[in-house]
Amino acid sequence: MNFKSIYKLGSPPLFYKLCIALEPWFLISSILLIAVGMYSGLFVAPPDDEMGDAFRIIYFHVPSAYVSMMAYVYMGAAAIIGLIWRSNVAFSLAKSCAPIGASFTFLALVTGMLWGKPMWGTAWVWDARLTSELILLFLYLAYMMLHLSIPDRAKADRSASLLAIVGMVNIPIIHYSVVWWNTLHQASTISKFAKPSIATEMLWPLIIMILAYTLLFAAFLSKRTAAELAVREKRTRWIQTLILGDKSNA
Amino acid sequence: MIDVLRIVFLRDLKVSLRRWTDVLTSLILFVLVSLVFPLTLGNDSTMLLKIVGPVMLVSALLANLLAMQNIFRPDVINGSLEQLTLSSYPLTWIICTKIFSFWLITSLPLLLISGFIASSYYVTGNSILIVILTLLLSTPSLVHISALAAALTVAIRYPGALMALIIIPLSLPIMIFGSKAIEFSISGIDVSAPLYFLLGMMFFTCSLGPIVTASAIRISID
């Protein structure tokens, strides 16, 4: 593993150019995969025995829940790296993860409610998994509000990063809540070691949608991180030459 | 170092007692919030017995939220916290002592009065002891979490509801298990499982809390 190349990622010009270059690829590939996944999930996959056609919400609910948790882990990891190495790149990444993660958490909660109403008869129930997902939404909002409220940017970065790291205890709670407690929310269908408990024709659109949502998250993240890095580094020469270059081209 | 901690502890006690209106605020808020429910919901004893657990914990949380606005801000304004940060004594222990003295001032009266409030909710016998024990185990965790939120927002001029937004998600497990403990003891089920969880949360927050709070203070001050 080449540590030097990882260390180079901490340089703002390199990371900015990487984000700008990768973003179109992420966006286009994710749109293609979403189109394929949505078509096969909504029309091709056979209806479930007990749930009928309502199970198709799984193709929107599970990917957004997965990305919501993954975004928080990325935010926490970026926060740790930023705190240890005082890196602008890491703090920009953490700050950009928050609004995207919050919107995916909101999506997970709303699609879950739309699924729960026909299935369980109630849109909401205060069991462990739903409550901890709601806590995740509040943690994202608290991070964003804390970052906005502190005027000095370096202080805001570091305080908010502390909050993100403290909130990371919630992620194992969400993930293992269906294992530890007897909840209304069903157990995991996909696990790393066991054979998935879902039929194959229903499984592969789900995998495609999870991949698509992850790539979409990467696209949004690159765009926002590039935006954040540009404004943080506005006094440096590299961003000014980059923008001047764009001006002369446009 | 023990001398320094003793001095910080006694000084904080004296200062808090001098601001006795703050001390009383949290106590009065606790009593008032827990009295609003029977007054508005009526005198049905079965219903009151069902809600006494959550009401006790929510009132403790709200009293905490209000009281903890003042744990660090006056000391930041008069500069003493900055001097303590710059001194060669470990900030973690100093923060731990500050939080302990604050807990004594704000939460200990709560424990004493919670027995009376619980009996006004028709709780009898052994369950009153369980209510006091639950508050005894949950208030240190709440105080440490609130101290973290206070340290993160101490540099903000008008924090508003930001402290609440930070405290409430982090303290939800304590609220859930504390209410369960009181509910179990009223229905007669074995109450040890939630109490063990509260004890575990207390150890977790009281050991790691001051460390994170100290780094938050360092970030917010300089």
Place this chain on the structure above:
Amino acid sequence: MPEIFAMDGYGFYVWGSVLISVAVLIINWITAHNLFKSNINEVKLFMNETKDKN
């Protein structure tokens, strides 16, 4: 066609989730794009200020 729209009686819930997912994702992209544009504009403005000073 109508049975695709009705989705076995659960049409409102399934298509509701589709619509809100697509809407939130599109809103996400639009806000990210606008943030990028406005930040680049901010850098351009800053460059113009400092250029006048020099």
